[in-house]
Each structure stands twice: as structure tokens, then as C-alpha cells.
């Protein structure tokens with residue numbers, strides 16, 4: 130599906146909740162029927178509107194739209210099963226703040242329940258013990274080590290460098306177009322490849338301290354990894370071998386930084402490792418992998434989705450050009466409307482509990498619908514409208530909530546603001562090079578545009 134909202138969504142959302150079949154009282158109880166969500170290429174916003182209208186917590190299973198034969202059998206089995214899915218803003222927030230949920234399947238589930246989880250490829254095992262799946266007190270210990278690198282002060286110090294990288298990428302795009310004999314305003318670029326992708330990647334590599342001369346090689350090892358799609362979760366042999374090489378490379382790099390530390394995050398994490406029992410090497414590895422991956426895949430989509438949002442909403446683009454001070458609104462409203470993370474796929478009840486009238490048995494994993502909550506008409510007026518001056522856009526929960534709230538959010542916000550401001554200041558004629566309905570969501574497990582051809 131394209132990024133244009135369908136009339137169906139508008140109709141559903143326009144209906145008051147009380148008329149949508151399952152409002153308060155008995156209808157809030159668990160739904161006996163299983164709602165189908167469409168997983169491929171992306172769960173559509175229409176489907177979220179439908180399940181959100183049913184109840185705050187629904188049982189869903191994912192439809193693969195004819196691709197049932199693809200991917201690992203265990204993963205297909207996982208998708209075919211019912212999942213408890215939290216749909217509404219209020220319950221999404223309370224679930225994420227509730228310490229009776231664990232993010233760690235190893236501690237919160239019985240062996241029987243664990244068998245029902247989707248399998249993780251061997252090469253991604255280091256990620257199994259990461260900050261994302263740690264519970265307190267371990268989680269706090271890991272979080273404290275990285276949080277200072279994303280503080281407001283750290284971001285201000287980084288700002289000139291992010292601005293410089295941004296300008297250089299746009300210089301490169303202009304130069305490449307001129308070398309092809311193109312002239313403004315009809316120069317072409319593929320915005321994801323030329324800009325939205327290399328910007329955050331360069332920034333996170335700088336922050337981690339991955340030497341510049343190694344980056345081309347690192348890119349070769351990791352680019353397949355980032356294409357793990359929503360269906361398969363199966364890694365190609367190429368991606369697996371890339372991951373093995375990247376892991377071996379990182380271990381060598383740790384040894385190098387241990388010998389000669391520098392002013393970067395890897396050196397800091399290693400120093401913490403040496404300072405006592407704060408981190409072991411596997412924890413350093415998993416933290417670096419998480420930061421590297423998160424730094425790659427998410428902000429790319431924020432930039433791509435936001436540029437597309439502006440280019441397909443000319444009134445909003447005109448407003449932004451007239452007042453570039455609205456750039457924060459562009460970032461927040463993009464995250465609310467088309468946040469890169471549709472849902473958090475795993476929180477596990479540590480005891481029997483209840484959300485919005487639905488019983489969640491101990492050990493049961495739930496999915497938490499961030500994108501669904503961000504379009505909840507009970508929280509946001511006209512939620513389907515992209516409005517960069519929406520006063521409460523920043524109340525979106527695209528970065529999650531609670532102890533696992535995205536630690537990289539200040540970085541993503543700064544990158545997004547600099548990207549939008551610089552792009553439209555330097556290339557005010559920027560426009561789509563193809564009809565909008567040809568622009569598709571990519572096949573990645575995050576919500577983002579695969580290719581965005583533009584003219585400038």
C-alpha cells in the first residue's frame with residue numbers, strides 16, 4: 130500500500146467510538162474473534178483502525194497475503210498463532226509503564242512458552258542479551274553507560290558535525306547530478322540512498338569510533354542484514370556470513386581500542402568493562418550492535434517518511450518553507466503519522482494481570498501497538514491528518530515509553546531536524562520524480578520507504 134490514507138480509514142475514524150461495536154462494558158472483554166492484521170508489506174493503518182475500534186486489547190494473527198510458503202517454518206507458525214495486541218493510546222502507555230511486564234523472555238516465560246517465540250538466527254544471538262531485553266536492575270546498569278552519550282549537552286556538541294555531514298551529502302548529490310549533465314531544478318537523486326541512509330550511518334559510526342577507512346567494508350557486511358524482511362526473519366547465507374565477519378571485526382576493534390582508547394563510545398564501553406563488573410565483552414558487543422543497527426535503520430525512515438510526507442502535502446510544505454522554525458513539528462508529526470516502529474513485539478506478563486478489561490495470563494507475550502496508539506482518535510484530533518503545527522504532536526509514542534524509551538531519541542530528533550531544514554533550504558524546488566502512488570513502503574521490518582526518487 131502507499132502512504133496515502135484510504136477513504137476506508139477516514140470513514141472508520143470518523144465514526145464515534147461508541148458506535149464502533151465494542152466500546153465500554155461487556156464488549157471490552159476479550160474478543161472471541163481473531164482480527165487479521167496484514168503483515169505484508171506492512172500492517173496498514175486501516176487494519177489498526179479496525180482493531181483499535183474493537184477493543185483496547187485484541188487477539189490478532191498476521192496474514193501473509195499469499196506468501197505463506199516463504200520464510201522459516203517456525204516463523205510462519207509464529208505468525209499464524211494468535212497474539213494479544215494492545216491497540217489504544219491509553220492502554221499502550223500503561224502497558225509500557227507497568228513493571229509487571231518483562232522485556233526478557235528468558236526470565237519471564239516457561240520453557241513451553243519460550244518454544245512459541247519466533248526463532249532468532251544464530252548470528253543474531255548476541256542481541257538476545259541486549260539492553261532491549263534486559264529487566265531491572267541489569268537494564269539500569271546498561272542504560273547508565275550509554276545515556277550520557279545522548280544527553281542534550283552531548284547532542285549540542287555533536288550538532289556542528291551532523292550539520293557538516295548533511296551539507297557534504299547534499300554537495301555530493303549536486304556534484305553527481307552535474308557530472309551527469311543535469312541542471313537545477315531538474316537534477317535527480319534517489320533520496321534514500323544519497324541522503325537519508327548515509328547521514329545517520331555516518332553519524333553513528335563517528336560516535337562509536339568505527340574508523341573511516343573500515344566503513345566501506347563494514348557496509349558490505351551489514352547491508353544485507355538490514356534487509357531482513359517482515360515475512361522471513363530468515364537471514365540469507367550472505368547476511369549470516371556478513372554478520373559473522375562484522376562480529377569478528379568488532380572484537381578485533383575492541384582489542385585495538387583497549388590498547389589505544391579514543392574519545393568514542395566503544396572506548397567508553399570498554400573502559401566500563403575494565404572498571405570492574407559493569408559490563409562483560411559480550412555485553413559490549415551486544416550494545417555496539419544495537420547502537421549500530423538502531424543508528425542505521427530507524428532515522429533513515431524518519432527522514433524518508435518525512436520528506437515524502439512533505440512532498441505529498443503541499444500545504445504543509447509551503448507552511449514549512451515559510452517558517453523553517455516549524456522543523457520540530459515536521460519531525461514530531463512524521464513520527465506520529467509514520468513512525469518507523471509499528472509495534473513493540475514483546476512484553477511478557479510476569480503475573481496474571483489485566484489491561485483494559487482483557488485478562489493477560491502470566492507468561493503471555495503481548496504486542497504493543499505504537500503506530501495504532503499514535504492514530505488513536507481519543508488522543509489526537511483528526512489523527513489521520515498530517516499537520517506539522519499540531520500542538521500536541523510530540524505526545525506521540527514512536528520512541529516507546531517507560532524504562533526502554535529510545536535512548537537515541539535526542540539524536541534521531543536532531544538528525545531529523547537538521548536533515549529537513551537543510552534539505553529544503555538548499556533545494557527549495559525539491560519534488561517527487563515519480564507519481565506519488567508509485568512510492569512504496571519497503572520490505573524491511575521497519576516502516577520506511579525503499580526508494581524515493583526526487584528532482585531538485
Ligand code: HEM
Nearest residue numbers: 260261423424427428431470527528529533535536537541
Ligand atoms: C526515528 C528514530 C528512532 C525510533 C523511531 C526509535 C524507536 C525506538 C523504540 C520504539 C524503542 C523502544 C523499544 C522497546 O521498548 O522495546 C527504542 C529503544 C532503543 N533505541 Fe531507538 N529509535 C530511533 C532511533 C534510535 C537511534 C538513532 C539510536 C542510537 C543510535 C537508538 C537506540 C536505541 C536503544 C539503544 C534502545 C533500547 C533502550 C532501552 O532498552 O533502554 N534508537 N527505540
